[in-house]
Amino acid sequence: MIKIIPKNNIAVEIECNLKSLNKNNIKIIKSCLIKYGLIYFKKQKLTSKEYLKFSKIFGKPTFYPRLKGLSKKYPHITVVQRKSTDKGPNFGEQFHTDSSYTKKPPKFTMLLSKIVPRKGLGNTDFSSQYLAYKYLPLKMKNKLKNLKGTFSSNGPIVKTTIERTQEKGVLKKELIAKHKIIRSINGKKTIYCSPGHLIAFNKSVKNFNSLKNILFKHQTKKQFQYSLEWEKDQIAIWDNRSMLHQATAFNGNRKMHRITIT
Numbered sequence: 001m002i003k004i005i006p007k008n009n010i011a012v013e014i015e016c017n018l019k020s021l022n023k024n025n026i027k028i029i030k031s032c033l034i035k036y037g038l039i040y041f042k043k044q045k046l047t048s049k050e051y052l053k054f055s056k057i058f059g060k061p062t063f064y065p066r067l068k069g070l071s072k073k074y075p076h077i078t079v080v081q082r083k084s085t086d087k088g089p090n091f092g093e094q095f096h097t098d099s100s101y102t103k104k105p106p107k108f109t110m111l112l113s114k115i116v117p118r119k120g121l122g123n124t125d126f127s128s129q130y131l132a133y134k135y136l137p138l139k140m141k142n143k144l145k146n147l148k149g150t151f152s153s154n155g156p157i158v159k160t161t162i163e164r165t166q167e168k169g170v171l172k173k174e175l176i177a178k179h180k181i182i183r184s185i186n187g188k189k190t191i192y193c194s195p196g197h198l199i200a201f202n203k204s205v206k207n208f209n210s211l212k213n214i215l216f217k218h219q220t221k222k223q224f225q226y227s228l229e230w231e232k233d234q235i236a237i238w239d240n241r242s243m244l245h246q247a248t249a250f251n252g253n254r255k256m257h258r259i260t261i262t
């Protein structure tokens with residue numbers, strides 16, 4: 001049995017048992033992900049083996065270039081954690097898309113919640129860039145049409161990763177990649193611009209800060225956003241090409257197992 005519960009134009013909750021999916025269930029799940037950009041499942045007590053197996057229906061798990069994996073057996077699973085002793089901002093506490101500083105960023109990101117704070121704390125905020133593109137003024141659409149952005153692993157968001165990279169970091173050197181700001185996914189146009197990583201546009205842009213500020217403000221308008229609440233044993237999957245996301249500020253314990261998919 002599978003039940004689809006749309007939350008708005010951005011997210012959908014799916015009720016089913018991820019341990020016993022048939023071909024039709026998988027087809028429905030994949031089409032929801034493509035249509036909405038964010039899907040989530042509650043009450044899924046999966047082992048790492050089952051979690052990894054489930055992730056493979058969306059593609060190939062990739063390595064995260066900045067943190068070590070969970071274990072030798074599960075190098076594709078990374079731990080995204082907030083500890084009660086942490087002093088700085090939360091890991092990923094600024095809108096971004098994962099690994100936009102790599103040549104081929106992951107298509108999808110998944111999180112499985114292991115430890116969560118009380119309900120309403122530690123939400124993940126999402127912003128649909130399909131909607132952001134749709135409501136972008138025509139003048140801006142034309143301006144951004146052929147524009148490329150330069151994205152760096154040392155972009156503004158790096159300040160949120162210091163505590164985890166000190167513990168589990170594997171890579172210190174800066175990674176940089178250029179990507180088109182407007183791209184098409186399955187025939188649908190989206191804005192691909194990670195505020196946490198953007199450091200430059202093409203040389204043709206005279207005032208980087210001015211255009212960046214206008215664009216970021218538009219990309220993160222409340223009407224494009226969905227704030228996902230977590231409970232233990234919940235899985236969320238989003239399209240990393242069409243969805244910005246950010247951790248929200250809180251103090252306490254929270255642990256997620258993350259898999260990125262290419």
Ligand SMILES: [Fe+2]
Nearest residue numbers: 092097098245
């Ligand atoms: Fe992220």
